[in-house]
Amino acid sequence: MTTLETKPTALPHRLALLARPVGRTGFAVLTGALLAMGLIALQGYAPMPTMLAGLRYALGDAVAVSRTLAWGLPLLVTALGVAFAFRAGMFNIGAEGQLYVGAMAAAIVGAYIGPLFAGLHLLLCLAAAALTGGAVAAGLGWLRAHWGVDEVLSTLLSNYLLVLLCTYLANGPLRDPTRQSGSTREVHDSAMFPVIVDQTQLTAGLYVVAALVLATWWLSERSIAGYRWRMTGSSPGFAAAMGIDIARARVTSMAVSGALCGLGGSLLVTCSQGRFWTEIGTGIGWDAVLLALVGRSRPIGVLAWAGVYCVLRASARGVEQVTGIPSELSSVLIAVIIVAAVARSGAIGLITDWARRWRAVREKQQ
Amino acid sequence: MAAMTGRSDVHLGRVKRSGRSDAPAVLEVKELSTDRTVSDSPLDQVSLTVYAGEILGVAGVEGNGQTALAEALVGLTAARSGVILLGGEPVTDDNVRRRRDRGLGFVPEDRHLQGLPLHGSVTEATVAGRLRGTGRFATLAPALSRGRRVWAEAVMDKYAVTAADSSARCDSLSGGNQQKIVLARELEDNPACLVLAQPTRGVDIGAIEFLYGKVAEATHRGCGVLLVSADLDEIFRLSDRIVVLFKGRVVAELPTLTTTREEIGRHMMGVTA
Numbered sequence: 001m002t003t004l005e006t007k008p009t010a011l012p013h014r015l016a017l018l019a020r021p022v023g024r025t026g027f028a029v030l031t032g033a034l035l036a037m038g039l040i041a042l043q044g045y046a047p048m049p050t051m052l053a054g055l056r057y058a059l060g061d062a063v064a065v066s067r068t069l070a071w072g073l074p075l076l077v078t079a080l081g082v083a084f085a086f087r088a089g090m091f092n093i094g095a096e097g098q099l100y101v102g103a104m105a106a107a108i109v110g111a112y113i114g115p116l117f118a119g120l121h122l123l124l125c126l127a128a129a130a131l132t133g134g135a136v137a138a139g140l141g142w143l144r145a146h147w148g149v150d151e152v153l154s155t156l157l158s159n160y161l162l163v164l165l166c167t168y169l170a171n172g173p174l175r176d177p178t179r180q181s182g183s184t185r186e187v188h189d190s191a192m193f194p195v196i197v198d199q200t201q202l203t204a205g206l207y208v209v210a211a212l213v214l215a216t217w218w219l220s221e222r223s224i225a226g227y228r229w230r231m232t233g234s235s236p237g238f239a240a241a242m243g244i245d246i247a248r249a250r251v252t253s254m255a256v257s258g259a260l261c262g263l264g265g266s267l268l269v270t271c272s273q274g275r276f277w278t279e280i281g282t283g284i285g286w287d288a289v290l291l292a293l294v295g296r297s298r299p300i301g302v303l304a305w306a307g308v309y310c311v312l313r314a315s316a317r318g319v320e321q322v323t324g325i326p327s328e329l330s331s332v333l334i335a336v337i338i339v340a341a342v343a344r345s346g347a348i349g350l351i352t353d354w355a356r357r358w359r360a361v362r363e364k365q366q
Numbered sequence: 367m368a369a370m371t372g373r374s375d376v377h378l379g380r381v382k383r384s385g386r387s388d389a390p391a392v393l394e395v396k397e398l399s400t401d402r403t404v405s406d407s408p409l410d411q412v413s414l415t416v417y418a419g420e421i422l423g424v425a426g427v428e429g430n431g432q433t434a435l436a437e438a439l440v441g442l443t444a445a446r447s448g449v450i451l452l453g454g455e456p457v458t459d460d461n462v463r464r465r466r467d468r469g470l471g472f473v474p475e476d477r478h479l480q481g482l483p484l485h486g487s488v489t490e491a492t493v494a495g496r497l498r499g500t501g502r503f504a505t506l507a508p509a510l511s512r513g514r515r516v517w518a519e520a521v522m523d524k525y526a527v528t529a530a531d532s533s534a535r536c537d538s539l540s541g542g543n544q545q546k547i548v549l550a551r552e553l554e555d556n557p558a559c560l561v562l563a564q565p566t567r568g569v570d571i572g573a574i575e576f577l578y579g580k581v582a583e584a585t586h587r588g589c590g591v592l593l594v595s596a597d598l599d600e601i602f603r604l605s606d607r608i609v610v611l612f613k614g615r616v617v618a619e620l621p622t623l624t625t626t627r628e629e630i631g632r633h634m635m636g637v638t639a
Contacts, residue, residue, distance in 0.1 A: 224500050227490070227509035235483040240442060241474050242494040243463030 024341060028294075029308060031340035032333045039332070045323050057318020058311045066202035072310035073209045074099075074267040075284050079291035079302045080216045081133075081260025086297035087220050088253030089233030090141060094155030095261045096285025097162030098136055102129035102262025104166045106269040107276035108174065110187025121190040126208070126266050133262020134255045136162065141254025145247035151254070159285070167278045176275070183277035193271050205271040216260065217299040229253045261285070290334070294341050309334065381578045381603050389418040391454070392469075392559040392590035398438060398448030406433040407614035411448070414609055414616060416559060416590040421581070423605030423622070424594045427634050431614035432594045433475060436563045439592070440472045441465045453558055466498060471557030473548055475564040475594070481548040482536045489518040489532040491547050495555040525550040526576060542573030549577055553584050560584065563594040578604060598627060612636045 037047035058068050078095050085092035092098075105128040114121050140158060143149035171182040193203035220226045231239040232249040240246050268280050291309060295301030316330030393416040400409045409431050416422045426432055437443040439450060441462040450458045452468045460468070474480035482491045493514045500507070518532040525546045529539055536544060545565065552560060562581065566574045581604065585591060595601050601608060602622060610618040610633035618633040632638055 219506070222508050222510075223506050224497055224509045225505040227493075227497060228505075231483055231486070231490070231494075234485050235479075237474075237476070237479040238481065238483050238491075238494075240462065241440065241472060241480040243461070243466045243498050244494075245461070245463065 025304060025308065028337045028341040032312070032337040035336050036329065036333055039329060040319070040323070040325060043323065043325050045325070050319055050323055050325075051315070053322045054315035054318035055311070057321065058314035062197065063199050064314070066197040066200040068310050068314040069206070070200055070202040070271065071314065072306055073205055073271065074264045074281070075287055075291070075310070076264075076303065076306040077209055077212055077267060078261050078264030078284055078288035079295070079306055080213065080299055081257045081264065082288045083292035083295060083297040083299065083302045084216060084220055084260060085137070085253055085257035086292050087233050088229035088249060088257075089236065090144065090250055090254050090257065091152045092137060092140075092155050092254060092257050092261075093152060093289050094137065094140065094158045094162075094258075094285075095264075095288045096281070096283075097155075097159040098133040098258045098261035099265035099268075099281045099285050099288075100163050100166045101136055102133040102265030103268050103280050104169060104184075104265075104276050105129045105132040105262065106191075106266035107184045107187060110191030110269060111185040111275070115188040115190040118190040118194075121188065122193065122270060125187075125191050125270055126263060129262040129266030130259035131262070133265065134259035137258020137261070138251055138255035141251040144254075145250040166276065170276055170278050174276075181277060184275050186275045187269065191270055192274060201272040203271045205267050209267070212260070212263065213299060213303060219256070220299060225252075261288070264288070290338060294338055308337075312337075381582050389420065389588070389590075391415050392418050392452070393439070393592065394449075394451040394454075395439070396449045396451070398435075398450060399446045400434050400438050400443055401446050403434060403443070405429070407431040408446075409434050409438060409448075410614040412611075412614070412616055414592075414619070416592050418558070418588045418590050419585050420606045421585060421591040421593050421604050423601035423608040424592065424611060425598060425601050425608055425630050425634060426611035428596050430611045430634075432563070432596075432611055434614065435611065436472070436475065436561050436592075436594050439561050440470065463498060466495075466555075469556075469558035471552040471555055471560040471589075473552055473560065473562045473565055475567070477541075477544050477548050482544055484537045486536055487533045488522065488527070488529055488536060488539070488547060489515055491536050492518040492521055492532070492551050492554075495551055521550050521554055522547075525580070540570070541568040542570045545569050545577060546573060549580055553580060553589075556587070557584075557589055559590045559592070561592050561594070564596060565593070566595075566597070566600060598630065601630075602627070610634055 033051070036051060040047045040050045057064060059065055078099055081098070082092055082095045106125040109125045109128040110121070113124065116124070136158065137155075140151055140154045143154055144151040167182060170184055174184045176183055176185045193205040195201065195203050196206065220229065228239065228244045228249050229252075231242070231244060232246050232253070236246055239249070264284070265281055269276060273280055287309070291302055291305050295303075295305045312333055313330045316327040316333070319325050319329060320327040395412055395414050398409050398412045402408045407430050412431070412435065414422065424432055424435065434443060438445055441460060445458055448458070449456055452465065452470055455468065457465050457468060466472070478484050489510050493510065496514060496517070497509060515532055522529065522532060527539075527543050527546050527550070529543060536547070539547070549565065565577055565581070569577065581591060593601065593604055605622045608620050608622055608625065608630060609616050610630060612634065613636065617636070617638060618630070620629065
């Protein structure tokens, strides 16, 4: 075999590699910011001070940062789960349902088992959530792999089934009789993560999430199993010809994806809510699908976009407090940012094209 | 050719190879039939044998079962009946992975669909064979480790692949370079038998000669090759024997040096079937 000197990758080259995604994100965020200023001005408020007030609410001090972060943790884990399935070619849009069953499983284990030694109890709660979410998704993955049931349809429909099942459980057999609304019994203290920043809901769950981000990244982008999943996702024909078991890859990737979504749901219970209730995670599963899409299914991309999204949501809530602008502003902005992220190349081409024509016209006039 | 030279036994440009006559069979197919597919004739009682170190050409008008044959041999299509023996061992019920473990190599006819991860890197395309062998408990180990990247670069050098480095995307390479990568991956696995489907489709002439040289080299080591090609020149230049497929059946089996294009052509049209 020929010996080979490996050329060290030049630093400028690496920076250039980094520049593209940063530029893409920057363009989208900038577009969103401009639109936000327009909308705020339209409501009769001064755009810049209002936006800054919003940002201060989101990131102004340690408490604000912790609050923003705490809100984003379950979303981040769920989005990682969705992205994981996307990467393996499985369009898992059943995150909402998997998150709900995860939250329900954690709430049941947290309330009906124990109290136990805190670490163990939490571990049991998370394991139950991961197993439930994973089993649901793996089942749908199995239907896709062996019976050809389109996973887009099956996961979409499973949302309604699972959310309504959880609603039934919370209103029926598992309802906490001391409360009016449909919620389960409060979990034992040993099933709650300890708060690490006072006055906020930022808990030690942060460390669990950090570990999950790292593990997901390694599993999906670096490991041999990840190679098989990614090849199955991007080139199923190639994967099959290479002897990769595609059916197996589809089922296992869905299992991991569902487990992450379930864990996202369990964090809602064990970090903040302390019980399952019927509106516990409304919309988080869909936000997760969006984040996985704009993050192009890469864990790093999802992490970055989850950060942007959390700041946006928190800022919008801040803006709502100082003005009368409803926090639904954030939903509009998110939509615009996603369009901007997708349309970036076309938009920039349009601008440069226009600039070139403008220059040509001016030269002609001179 | 016959009209040009006045002789029918001359095959210009035959790739030089040394053959052995007493070689053992590496691939035996006995009365293999497959179910109907959308794109190709199903196989109907196909029997053939590939010996170590020889190239068996499969000629035929496209759509007469060549794709079905290649996919059934590799394990991508299930056999309805019949037996496939690799090195004397039956593999008919084995999946792709187990057949590859037993020494079967496969260059698919469509490199964009099956030969390469088109959006993946050259390394990802090359290391597939080396990753296949990793056990159940090693699946958490890094896939594109430094060792494998260095190996991939060395393979690129050995097969004269023109690309910036092993992290180049496969769809940025020319057809010839892509096909070199596919063949490199399969041959570096040291297969006992190679199913070689349309190896030079859409490949430039320089790369074609290079690929032929590498295939000939592999036969010198004793690799038996089943060459499926729509290009008769290719089959005449490389094969020792030729079988002709018509409507999923073997209608002729002839030694290359004593047959002619006209004779093969008649069999391909089904005149003799």
